[in-house]
Amino acid sequence: MSQNLRGALIGFCNPLLDISAVVEDGLLAEYKLKANDAIMASEEHLPLFQTLMDKYDPKLLPGGSAQNTLRGAQLLLPEGSAVFFGAVGADENAKKLKQAAEKAKLRTNYMVNESKPTGTCALLITGHNRSMVANLSAAETYSFEHVRKPENWKDIENAQFYYITGFFVAVSPDTIQAVAQHALDQNKTFMMNISAPFVAQFFMGLVEKTLPYIDILFGNESEALTLAEGFKWAEGRTLDTSDVKWIAKRVADLPKLGKKPRLVVFTQGALDTVVASSSEEGVRVYPVSKIPDSEIGDTNGAGDGFVAGFLAEYMQGRSVDTCIEAGHWLGGQVVRQIGPNYPEGELNFTPSASFAPAIEKI
Template sequence: MAQDLRGALVGFCNPLLDISAVVGDDLLAEYKLKANDAILASPEHAPLFQTLIDKYDAKLLPGGSAQNTLRGAQLLLPAGTAVFFGAVGDDDNAQRLRKAAEEAGLRTKYMVNPNVPTGTCALLITGHDRSMVADLKAAETYRHAHTIEPENWKDIEAARFYYISGFFTTVAPETIQAVAKHAAAEGKTFTMNLSAPFVPEFFTDKVLDAMPYINVLFGNEAEAAALARALKLETDDIQQIAKHVAALPTHADRPRMVVFTQGAECTVVASSDWDAVREFGVTPVPKDEIGDTNGAGDAFVAGFLSEHILGRPVETCVEAGHWLAGLVVREIGPNYPDRELEFVPAAST
């Protein structure tokens, strides 16, 4: 008999409308941006968003890291599995986000702030790289009071898996702690993503506050290096970083798994109950098939979580992550293919 997964996965992040455009290196230089990075907008970035719309062939796409991940996971899981929390404004951009979520079957529990616009994220694409500049606006007004409203907390209690982006540490650390402690007390699975190098670099204390409750931690090679610097580790070896982080103290009555992706290079996985770190090769996407890499990391987590929730072994979870990320990098922006998706493990073919 198939397991009932209704409401099994709850996620939190900053829902943003992406403003995506192919640009030149000159625009990156003008705003002092790196080709493959993610930052929060500062006042000097204010003109950038309208510049992309006025002077470039910008596309408006539904975004927000964990919302992207939950949309992807929901496409692979039974109807009604995933629920997403975040804050939006009362405007057209919020409606665009709702529509995209509904099309994927993702249920949203937005906190609506009528006084602040929905957040946006500038995505500057240069070749296969993308630089992200997030202007959180309404997203950063999310309040823990919304989480603990009885109708909303019922979703937290009903879930068995939780996914929170590192970006959310800048907005609602109290919510992260409440959900993490609930998960630990009930023996549920709490997962997080480092999300961007600035998160472990500038919000180290918030990451470390959550770490004891994290059952699965995701990140990429740049985020792993930033975490290593924050922890003052005397190594830049990604396997050693993963092994160290997996072994950090935990409140959970189970091992911690750490999953670090490296783009087209192998994915590194460590667990506190393994003697050795494992590596999983990636089947490269031909360069002429790549749209851009935006959303690839979110898609990897979506594929991984969809199989993890179904109780599949780690090698199958990683394979699903690589497969879905490979589909997304063939698209422009954080888009999933406009067709029914079904993951079939290689061992089944």
């Protein structure tokens, strides 16, 4: 590898300790949760966390979407390539998160809140589905004052790639704006993941403000549909998955700052991944290899793994086709685990000569 990737990737999100448990459908109904969704905890959800600890046998796993992604990318990159920013408490849970990051050779630059505990996320597994309920706590206190300190801003200046999740939009929009502007001014790569439907539902103004800076936008089919609804593109009809390709291309073509074309990547679980670029007509459609049901642990973290594989190849100058194939491969590895975990041991991705998309006009 010719390029120097030390500190090249910066990620911002909410570091959370995941409390993962296999539960019955009745528990979802009790808390009015969907089987495959991600929400922020409200007052009515707070007892759920203790219920999982008292009545189930939960696994405690290091979490937070971007931290999961950066752990995966770092496993495929030279040591020291990635740095994660977020806020934690001064407690044992923060130590567990840091230890998990260090195991993957991921460097963390946490803001420590002495008065609030590290955030947690309840992961309710039903079959192959997972419902996520996040109690941000310390994570929601991340402040731009932390990143603007000279010793921390140096990490921003040294990096070439920036990845921010939609979950972070409501936490520190000032941080997002400053990093996005830096990336634009220095011709670096700024990337964002929609992350959950509620982001486009409740923070659409912030998403629209950020979008002109975004060089690569990630999301899944549900998030794509919600984004289109936020833009009021439905025009009185109900959008469905048949509209994902059209939405991807329309988002790619929205006004953008800088000279780089915008790339939009929408995954659809076991269905085709859709990629649109403002520099290309039509969309690319990439098939996903089927994973036997007997090999599936759960789907939690699969999207984070996909982005991890994509970023690891993209940072090394690989083609979009190779990046997508790597994303599918690493997402598939995560699906075979329980929780947002990566396989033990060394990870190596080998691209195939035959992987290629179908090109469809829109």
